Amino acid sequence: MDKDILNLFDNYNQSFEKLKDLLQDELPRSLRLFNIRLRLAIDIQIDFKGEISLTKSKEVRDTYVLLIKLMESWNAYEALFHYVKDTKKYANAKESVYKAYSQTLLTEVGSLTILKDTLDQLKTKYNADNNFKSDFKQLIKRIEDDYRIRPNLTESCKNIVEYFEGNKNISGIETIALIYAERNMYYHNGETAKMGMRYGNRQFLIRTLTTCFYKHILLLTTMIIEKEHDENK
Numbered sequence: 678m679d680k681d682i683l684n685l686f687d688n689y690n691q692s693f694e695k696l697k698d699l700l701q702d703e704l705p706r707s708l709r710l711f712n713i714r715l716r717l718a719i720d721i722q723i724d725f726k727g728e729i730s731l732t733k734s735k736e737v738r739d740t741y742v743l744l745i746k747l748m749e750s751w752n753a754y755e756a757l758f759h760y761v762k763d764t765k766k767y768a769n770a771k772e773s774v775y776k777a778y779s780q781t782l783l784t785e786v787g788s789l790t791i792l793k794d795t796l797d798q799l800k801t802k803y804n805a806d807n808n809f810k811s812d813f814k815q816l817i818k819r820i821e822d823d824y825r826i827r828p829n830l831t832e833s834c835k836n837i838v839e840y841f842e843g844n845k846n847i848s849g850i851e852t853i854a855l856i857y858a859e860r861n862m863y864y865h866n867g868e869t870a871k872m873g874m875r876y877g878n879r880q881f882l883i884r885t886l887t888t889c890f891y892k893h894i895l896l897l898t899t900m901i902i903e904k905e906h907d908e909n910k
Contacts, residue, residue, distance in 0.1 A: 678719075679888055679891075681892065682719070682888070682891045682892060682895070685891075685892055685895035685896060685899070686719060686895055688895070688899050689715075689895045689898055689899045689902070692899050692902040692903050692906065693712060693902055695902075695906055696708075696902050696905055696906045696909070699906060699909055699910070700909060705760060705763060707756070707759045707760035707763050708760045708902075710756050710759070710760075711753065711756040711757045711759070711760050711898070714749075714752055714753040714756040715753040715756075715757075715894065715898070717749060717753070718746070718749040718750045718752065718753040718891075719750075719891060721745075721746060721749055723741075723742045723745055723746070724738075724742070725738050725741070725742075736876040736877075736880075737870070737871075737876070739876075739880060740870040740871060740876055740879050740880055740883070741870045743870075743880055743883040743884055743887065744859075744863065744870045744883055746887055747856065747859065747860075747883050747886060747887045747890070748860060748863060748864070750887060750890045750891060750894065751856060751857070751860045751890075753894060754774065754890070754894055755774055757894065757897070757898055757901075758774045758777060761777075761901065764901075764905070766904075767782065767901055767904075768782075773827070773830075773857075774857070775830070775850075775853045775854050775856075775857040776833075776850060776853070776854070778897065780848055780850065783849075783850070783897070785900070786896045786897050786900045787896050788892065788893040788896040788897055789848065789849050789850070790849070791849075791889055791892050791893055791896070792848075792849035792850060792851075792852040792853065792889060792893060793847075793848065793849030793852075794849075794889075795849075795852050795885060795886070795888075795889035796837065796840065796847065796849060796851065796852055798885060799813075799837075799841070799882070799885060800840065800841045802881065803841045804841065806878075808875060808878060809878045809881070810841075812873070812874035812875055812878045812879070813838070813841075813874075813878070813882070814838060815873050815874065816872055816873065816874055816882075817834050817835060817837065817838050819862070819868075819872065819873060820834050820858045820862065821834065821835060823862065823866060825861070825865055825866065826858060826861055826862075830854055830857060830858055830861075831858070833850070833851045833854035833855075834851070834854055834855055834858050836851055837851050837855060852886070852889060852890075852893075853890075853893070855886065856886055856890055859883075859886070
């Protein structure tokens with residue numbers, strides 16, 4: 678496990694325990710459920726026997742493991758949104774979960790920089806590796822062509838390519854849009870883990886997104902819980 682993620686989790690856990698001690702039986706159920714989902718997402722270990730699933734090769738198995746971990750992190754993120762909507766603070770409940778938190782809030786949290794840095798890491802790979810560039814553009818095209826994906830979500834994903842090619846400035850929230858698009862393609866469309874990419878490139882992308890997303894969720898939640906603690910003293 679990434680050392681930074683472990684440190685962020687320790688900070689989150691301390692904040693959660695403080696709020697739980699303060700509220701005791703009044704700790705919201707939605708927050709308890711989020712805490713469970715977050716711990717499952719970070720701690721999960723996955724394997725395949727290969728007897729029934731179509732995962733005969735190690736690269737296929739490894740890619741599915743990474744993708745399922747990313748999906749579990751999104752499930753935790755949605756559980757957090759349920760709690761946040763209950764508080765009627767911190768996010769715009771009328772917005773889709775992927776863009777419910779303002780750039781101002783995420784800047785205060787410190788996660789907007791992480792989201793943007795992740796895109797810059799992918800941009801470096803995109804411009805240095807023609808195979809990754811080709812694969813990534815193909816991924817975005819598949820997202821763009823899927824009529825079940827919301828137009829504003831596909832637009833955010835297209836903007837990432839524009840940014841990689843030096844034609845657009847972006848904030849970093851597009852990282853969350855890409856993760857959400859991945860989630861929708863996997864859950865709603867029955868897409869395989871490969872998504873038309875080379876396995877090595879696919880694993881690099883998913884691993885990079887998952888590491889970033891853990892950090893984003895932990896920073897965001899810790900700040901929200903600390904504010905709730907201060908307000909309930």
